[in-house]
Amino acid sequence: MDQFLQQMVNGLSLGSIYALIALGYTMVYGIIKLINFAHGDIYMIGAYIGFAATTYVHLGFFPALILSMIVCAILGMIIERVAYKPLRNSSRITVLITAIGVSLLLEYSMMFFVGAEVRSYPKVLTNHLFHFGGVRVNMQQIYILVTAVALMILLQYIVTKTKTGKAMRAVSIDKDAAQLMGIRVDKTISITFAIGSAFAGAAGVLVGIYYNSIDPLMGMMPGLKAFVAAVFGGIGSIPGAMIGGLAIGIMETLVAGYGNSMYRDAAVFAFLILILILKPSGLLGKNEREKV
Amino acid sequence: MKKSLVLFLLLAMVVSLAGCSGSGDKNGGADANEIKIGINYELTGAVASYGESSVNGILMAFDEINAAGGINGMKIVPVQFDNKSEPAEATSLATRLMTQEGVVAALGPATSGNFMATIPVAMGNKVPIISASATADKGVTVDDKGNVNEYVFRLCFNDSFQGVTMANFAFNNLNATKAVIIQDNSSDYGKGLAENFKATFEAAGGTIVAHEGYVAKDKDFNAILTSIKGKDFDVIFIPGYYQEAGLIIKQARDQGIDAPILGADGFDSPVLLELAGAEALNDVYFSNHYSSIDEDPLVKEFIKAYKEKNGVEPNAFNALGYDLGMFIADAVERAGSADPEAIKDALAETKGFVGVTGTFDMGEDHNPIKSAVVIGLENGVQATSVKVDPN
Numbered sequence: 272m273d274q275f276l277q278q279m280v281n282g283l284s285l286g287s288i289y290a291l292i293a294l295g296y297t298m299v300y301g302i303i304k305l306i307n308f309a310h311g312d313i314y315m316i317g318a319y320i321g322f323a324a325t326t327y328v329h330l331g332f333f334p335a336l337i338l339s340m341i342v343c344a345i346l347g348m349i350i351e352r353v354a355y356k357p358l359r360n361s362s363r364i365t366v367l368i369t370a371i372g373v374s375l376l377l378e379y380s381m382m383f384f385v386g387a388e389v390r391s392y393p394k395v396l397t398n399h400l401f402h403f404g405g406v407r408v409n410m411q412q413i414y415i416l417v418t419a420v421a422l423m424i425l426l427q428y429i430v431t432k433t434k435t436g437k438a439m440r441a442v443s444i445d446k447d448a449a450q451l452m453g454i455r456v457d458k459t460i461s462i463t464f465a466i467g468s469a470f471a472g473a474a475g476v477l478v479g480i481y482y483n484s485i486d487p488l489m490g491m492m493p494g495l496k497a498f499v500a501a502v503f504g505g506i507g508s509i510p511g512a513m514i515g516g517l518a519i520g521i522m523e524t525l526v527a528g529y530g531n532s533m534y535r536d537a538a539v540f541a542f543l544i545l546i547l548i549l550k551p552s553g554l555l556g557k558n559e560r561e562k563v
Numbered sequence: 564m565k566k567s568l569v570l571f572l573l574l575a576m577v578v579s580l581a582g583c584s585g586s587g588d589k590n591g592g593a594d595a596n597e598i599k600i601g602i603n604y605e606l607t608g609a610v611a612s613y614g615e616s617s618v619n620g621i622l623m624a625f626d627e628i629n630a631a632g633g634i635n636g637m638k639i640v641p642v643q644f645d646n647k648s649e650p651a652e653a654t655s656l657a658t659r660l661m662t663q664e665g666v667v668a669a670l671g672p673a674t675s676g677n678f679m680a681t682i683p684v685a686m687g688n689k690v691p692i693i694s695a696s697a698t699a700d701k702g703v704t705v706d707d708k709g710n711v712n713e714y715v716f717r718l719c720f721n722d723s724f725q726g727v728t729m730a731n732f733a734f735n736n737l738n739a740t741k742a743v744i745i746q747d748n749s750s751d752y753g754k755g756l757a758e759n760f761k762a763t764f765e766a767a768g769g770t771i772v773a774h775e776g777y778v779a780k781d782k783d784f785n786a787i788l789t790s791i792k793g794k795d796f797d798v799i800f801i802p803g804y805y806q807e808a809g810l811i812i813k814q815a816r817d818q819g820i821d822a823p824i825l826g827a828d829g830f831d832s833p834v835l836l837e838l839a840g841a842e843a844l845n846d847v848y849f850s851n852h853y854s855s856i857d858e859d860p861l862v863k864e865f866i867k868a869y870k871e872k873n874g875v876e877p878n879a880f881n882a883l884g885y886d887l888g889m890f891i892a893d894a895v896e897r898a899g900s901a902d903p904e905a906i907k908d909a910l911a912e913t914k915g916f917v918g919v920t921g922t923f924d925m926g927e928d929h930n931p932i933k934s935a936v937v938i939g940l941e942n943g944v945q946a947t948s949v950k951v952d953p954n
Contacts, residue, residue, distance in 0.1 A: 528787070
């Protein structure tokens with residue numbers, strides 16, 4: 272039993288990271304129907320900004336986290352403005368290919384500037400242990416969970432209670448109608464990218480501190496898995512992304528802990544295929560029929 | 564959506580095959596008092612650190628030989644190219660070295676995959692190639708059919724020997740009877756080591772209580788570690804590279820697993836210490852080609868000279884590169900001519916070559932018969948070293 276609870280703690284820490292990244296995927300998809308494959312790389316850049324802030328400027332955890340979120344938000348807006356906005360009226364495949372291009376651009380320019388080797392964070396948080404019965408939870412896991420939950424509550428608040436959130440929802444339902452109502456569509460899309468990218472940046476810093484290892488290609492796998500999480504939860508749905516992220520994290524942990532660790536990644540992607548066959552709209556997704 | 568994912572994966576694959584660019588330098592002009600030796604190494608790209616370290620060692624050896632008057636009065640001229648860590652580039656450079664530059668032998672590449680790509684060229688042009696660090700079990704010095712590749716040599720032990728060494732070390736030196744294996748599933752290196760460790764450990768009377776796996780670039784090993792924590796075992800063997808091993812060691816120690824952790828030469832990097840932290844690196848042992856705390860006067864002399872020249876402690880690749888430079892010079896001297904055929908025979912007949920990474924004879928299968936060193940870490944620093952002889 273203790274072991275099972277311990278695995279759930281492991282799964283929740285991993286899942287909150289996926290959930291934070293999945294939120295960005297789902298928000299961007301919700302608003303402009305684009306799967307932003309560069310999102311995993313914004314998470315990577317967030318990790319490097321956190322690294323620079325803690326290593327060279329000696330900032331603490333929260334200042335580094337906030338700095339990284341701000342820089343990633345700006346980066347997200349720039350990417351949207353430069354790469355996606357000119358293609359607003361092009362076919363979806365064009366934008367998708369551009370997204371892949373942006374992803375590769377970020378990865379390899381980062382590799383050019385910082386080198387390919389892995390880097391490790393300085394010790395920012397203590398790894399003080401708490402024992403709950405036989406379950407060990409360390410300070411870093413608590414920070415990850417608390418930060419992730421706090422950010423998700425904040426996002427839920429922004430989306431449901433503020434004017435900006437209302438605008439985001441309106442644009443996601445019908446862009447043209449929203450524009451006619453006086454909503455500034457471009458600004459709203461920019462804000463969506465900013466929020467999504469800030470969350471990815473936060474996830475990057477948390478991962479850097481928790482696992483102590485970052486490299487320019489670190490965004491690839493978590494990016495793909497967060498994408499699976501977003502599809503599982505129902506792409507476009509914010510609560511769906513949170514549930515999807517946590518579910519993928521826990522699933523991975525259980526497969527590795529009780530099944531066979533060699534099939535962990537295979538299980539996640541087999542799961543993606545199953546969802547796409549059985550319930551393409553995902554857990555909380557809207558079941559929309561495409562008009563022919 | 565399905566299509567876009569496939570597209571993305573395809574593109575990701577294509578790009579991971581592409582690499583960085585760089586350029587080699589060329590040495591022209593033939594001279595009776597010169598002997599040209601090709602250097603075909605990874606100076607840029609994914610495994611540039613292996614190539615650079617090896618070439619530093621090789622050039623240091625050549626400088627020493629040339630300063631002492633060369634080989635029978637002939638100066639060694641290295642002809643150096645960068646293969647960009649790519650097998651295709653390594654193949655075309657090998658061809659260029661042998662057909663246009665007229666080298667008597669070619670050294671490198673450092674990794675097994677790239678080295679293997681140059682084998683057909685060496686066999687076709689009848690020019691010997693030697694690698695100091697291609698440790699793959701299959702397809703290097705012996706082909707698929709079991710025939711020895713006549714012009715292919717190496718001066719490092721292979722992966723299976725390290726697996727056997729660590730199994731014996733666990734059983735005999737650490738008195739372990741129950742082991743857990745956490746292997747790197749994404750490399751032949753990890754698989755080869757794990758297979759040989761398992762076979763040797765079980766033959767000695769030990770049992771493998773759990774066999775787990777991961778792939779390169781994984782960061783979270785808590786699930787695996789939590790599941791093995793409930794089991795009864797004496798040692799953990801991690802056949803893999805330092806990027807992941809460092810994280811596994813850190814997470815294992817954080818979870819309170821204090822069993823000895825074993826590995827192979829993939830642990831040999833300063834990054835291991837950065838990733839795992841000094842307090843986690845206790846009771847960690849790995850096999851390697853050489854140890855910097857070796858008391859052998861030859862090793863001490865090499866370390867001193869290397870530090871004077873480069874300002875840093877030599878790593879295993881530096882030491883292997885240095886031995887490789889000395890080894891080819893020794894073979895040319897014994898061959899008594901600059902004829903590739905005679906040099907090939909001299910390489911094959913090597914007996915009792917004394918190098919920094921150990922003394923060896925060249926075996927029938929063109930693999931050296933040499934000992935490994937098992938290094939023990941205390942607080943992240945090399946504290947003990949035990950020589951383990953073959954068989």
